[in-house]
Amino acid sequence: MKVAVVKEGAPGERRVALVPETVQKLSQGGLEVLVEKGAGDSAWFPDDTYTAAGATVTTTDNLYATADVILTVTRPDEAALGRLRSGQAVNRHARAADRPAPGPCPRGTRRHRDLARRAAAHAVAGPGHGRADLAGQRRRVQGGAGGRRGVRPVSFPLLITAAGTARPAKLLVLGTGVAGLQAIGTARRLGAQVSGYDVRPASKGEVESLGATFIDLTSAVSAAGEGGYARELTAEEREAQQAELATHIARHDVIITTAQVPGRRPPLLITADAVAAMAPGSVIVDMGSSPLGGNVAGSVPGEAVVTPNGVTIIGAENLAASVPTAASNAFSRNISALLLNLVSASDPDHRELKIDTTDDIQAGVVVAHGGEVVHPAVAKLLAADSANQGS
Ligand code: NAD
Numbered sequence: 223m224k225v226a227v228v229k230e231g232a233p234g235e236r237r238v239a240l241v242p243e244t245v246q247k248l249s250q251g252g253l254e255v256l257v258e259k260g261a262g263d264s265a266w267f268p269d270d271t272y273t274a275a276g277a278t279v280t281t282t283d284n285l286y287a288t289a290d291v292i293l294t295v296t297r298p299d300e301a302a303l304g305r306l307r308s309g310q311a312v313n314r315h316a317r318a319a320d321r322p323a324p325g326p327c328p329r330g331t332r333r334h335r336d337l338a339r340r341a342a343a344h345a346v347a348g349p350g351h352g353r354a355d356l357a358g359q360r361r362r363v364q365g366g367a368g369g370r371r372g373v374r375p376v377s378f379p380l381l382i383t384a385a386g387t388a389r390p391a392k393l394l395v396l397g398t399g400v401a402g403l404q405a406i407g408t409a410r411r412l413g414a415q416v417s418g419y420d421v422r423p424a425s426k427g428e429v430e431s432l433g434a435t436f437i438d439l440t441s442a443v444s445a446a447g448e449g450g451y452a453r454e455l456t457a458e459e460r461e462a463q464q465a466e467l468a469t470h471i472a473r474h475d476v477i478i479t480t481a482q483v484p485g486r487r488p489p490l491l492i493t494a495d496a497v498a499a500m501a502p503g504s505v506i507v508d509m510g511s512s513p514l515g516g517n518v519a520g521s522v523p524g525e526a527v528v529t530p531n532g533v534t535i536i537g538a539e540n541l542a543a544s545v546p547t548a549a550s551n552a553f554s555r556n557i558s559a560l561l562l563n564l565v566s567a568s569d570p571d572h573r574e575l576k577i578d579t580t581d582d583i584q585a586g587v588v589v590a591h592g593g594e595v596v597h598p599a600v601a602k603l604l605a606a607d608s609a610n611q612g613s
Pocket residue numbers: 318349350351354396397398399400401402419420421422425449450451452453455480481482483484489491
């Protein structure tokens with residue numbers, strides 16, 4: 223079976239789905255690995271490191287013509303979709319907005335469902351472990367990038383010097399899941415005074431275990447959803463949350479937002495009024511930032527915006543791509559483990575994908591197979607789409 227690694231084409235994407243170290247593991251598992259020329263360049267894995275690991279570096283045309291499975295980090299673009307043929311599998315990273323949730327979906331997620339519709343015989347969405355951890359660390363470092371034009375340089379630790387005392391930076395993390403907790407841990411190690419907030423009650427103990435203060439809102443509701451993730455707040459709950467958070471937001475130097483709800487637009491946590499009430503020179507890093515909208519009013523994906531009152535809002539859409547080597551290593555381990563699991567039931571001398579959606583792991587990741595969308599939640603969303611178009 224031939225497994226191919228493509229060169230990512232999305233703007234700013236520097237990761238690669240498979241690194242040379244993992245090529246060897248796949249080869250040992252009986253898989254032949256093809257690598258598109260230059261696929262690993264921007265993550266600092268040159269072609270010759272893949273060749274040394276036993277892969278064949280090849281052209282785009284040959285790759286799509288001969289591969290059984292395509293590995294990619296981002297959604298294939300139109301040109302790549304046009305090259306896919308029946309029987310080929312695509313194994314990729316699924317972002318929070320792609321994760322299926324019950325009920326209608328925001329408009330922008332339609333293009334991901336469109337991919338499911340157009341998928342060839344199999345389409346497999348892989349998990350994204352490691353992304354949030356790395357991005358959480360990177361985000362905290364970015365939040366502390368004082369000295370940049372428009373950003374008030376704040377010292378993270380308390381400094382007692384002959385020239386006086388500098389108070390530690392006050393940092394608030396909104397959304398304390400995987401990435402938020404990583405950001406809290408890193409900021410604490412650097413000496414900042416850290417607070418955290420989340421809508422899942424379980425996160426309070428996790429925030430406090432890292433030595434940070436949990437912000438309890440009087441308007442708090444439990445918004446624990448399915449699978450450990452949060453549910454979407456109702457309009458009334460959201461308004462109460464935004465109003466109460468605003469008073470806490472105004473007294474912080476740095477705010478990091480990570481809030482996501484699977485299959486939904488990222489929730490708006492910081493309104494334009496709350497930004498306007500912050501001190502000049504404050505920084506907000508919005509990791510919820512996406513073409514669907516972000517956690518912060520006025521954030522622009524991939525850009526740093528300075529508001530009229532001097533607050534810098536960084537639309538940190540894809541921080542994992544800014545640490546491409548580490549992020550590629552983590553993704554590569556995950557995607558190869560998933561792939562080896564998908565072929566494990568096949569003949570060791572003739573490896574092939576064995577799709578079995580009664581298997582718990584496969585049921586969670588296989589989107590389309592044999593021309594049908596087999597993932598129940600995605601199928602439900604597509605049916606709702608068709609019903610809406612018909613009405
Ligand atoms: P996520 O990226 O979907 O969301 C980040 C955080 O935003 C979550 O903690 C969520 O509760 C919070 N959030 C959502 N709406 C909010 C709102 N209106 N206000 C404030 N916060 C809001 O989630 P995550 O970080 O991947 O993980 C959430 C939970 O799921 C954790 O307990 C984690 O251990 C568990 N989990 C995650 C993974 C994973 O691969 N990321 C895997 C298994 C379990």
